[in-house]
Amino acid sequence: MKVLIIPNYSRPDALEDARRLDEWLDEQGVEAKWAHDKKLFPNQVTDGSGCDLVVSLGGDGTLLRAASIVGYAGTPILGVSYGHLGFLTSGGPEDLTLLVADALAGELHVSHRASLDIESEFVRPDGSTYTVHSFALNDFAVSRGGRGDMVEFDVSVSGNKIDRLRGDGFVVSTATGSTGYALAAGGPIVTPEFAGMVCVPIAPHKIMARAFLTSPSDVVEIDMSPERPVERRFFADGQAIGTDDASWANCARISRGPGDIILLDRGPQSFYSSVARVFYGGGRDQ
Structure with missing residues (x-):
């Protein structure tokens, strides 16, 4: 062994x-x-x-x-x-x-x-794009950048638009990650047997924006709003995603990973x- x-x-x-x-x-x-x-x-x-x-x-x-x-x-x-x-x-x-x-x-x-399988797209200053695939056990998060400007983004689940949100960001977590960042942002504690995803807005500028759960087969889609081109970052289990500091986080697709x-x-x-x-x-x- x-x-x-x-x-x-x-x-x-x-x-x-x-x-x-x-x-x-x-x-x-x-x-x-x-x-x-x-x-x-x-x-x-x-x-x-x-x-x-x-x-x-x-x-x-x-x-x-x-x-x-x-x-x-x-x-x-x-x-x-x-x-x-x-x-x-x-x-x-x-x-x-x-x-x-x-x-x-x-x-x-x-x-x-x-687990989570994350596909993130970034845009370079010259307009070209690149994609990063990431693993997470706890969560994916989109967050405002170092300037502190609130971010604006569209949230969809399997092609169904939920809303356009403004705020500090958004967390998509597993049941394991529900007791981490998602909980701090106001999400529920979820038993490990739950195989879907926990979606939690971070300090949203809409009082009706609430956490929700998805099914295991759903895909959560985050699209950053082009109307608000502020600094923003993507994270997987607290680690920054992206290899080029000059690029902008553009969109992300989060689904259940192919293995537990x-x-x-x-x-x-x-x-x-x-x-x-x-x-x-x-x-x-x-």
């Missing part, structure tokens, strides 16, 4: 435990690989191909990086929390080897999480336990 280790390289405790995990895996006769890092491991793997398990040691941001490395390959991901919330992770560092042992033995619950992300946890109740802990005061009796 082969395990890909993805630690948060900026956390000494996660890095030290990753080394300890590497030694433990070697004792078990399991091959370990480390994910790419510009400074510490510049020549290590940048994808999860050929691996049977991916172990993320960090917070939710590290797990999102693990998801981007795995993509649509279907390799199971085990998240160990070293962050502040650890909403997507399965346990803490005190459970590290026990969790990995259970994962390798196939004794953890498998949670299938819908597989997260390992202790059971279906893990999601609701996390909801209670993070958003409802830990579920403590009042």
Whole structure:
């Protein structure tokens, strides 16, 4: 078997435990690989191909990086929390080897999480265009630029126009991402079993603009208004999309990805336990 280790390289405790995990895996006769890092491991793997398990040691941001490395390959991901919330992770560092042992033995619950496939178009100053394809586990977002001007755009779902909106932006999230940016913008908390998309306007200039859900087969279309040519940006899981800083985000098409992300946890109740802990005061009796 082969395990890909993805630690948060900026956390000494996660890095030290990753080394300890590497030694433990070697004792078990399991091959370990480390994910790419510009400074510490510049020549290590940048994808999860050929691996049977991916172990993320960090917070939710590290797990999102693990998801981007795995993509649509279907390799199971085990998240160990070293962050502040650890909403997507399965346990803490005190459970590290026990969790990995259970994962390798196939004794953890498998949670299938819908992903996003994003096609973004950008316009260069000379009028030419280019397209970028992106993966996301959490969300796609269109946001106003550094000048702070509100953005204007049309929102459609599978060819059906919803409205032209003005505001700070728009979030299209998976059920997994519903507890992230989408929730902060006023969207609902959605169970991981929901396979559609959650669409949430960000500070809209229409009081009636509300969040809505799509079906799994829908395509959400965002078209920036040519009548308001202000700076705007596209993001996938918080990472800026686009390779040319001089270009303008023009439109995006967001659909369910061709493959799910597989997260390992202790059971279906893990999601609701996390909801209670993070958003409802830990579920403590009042």
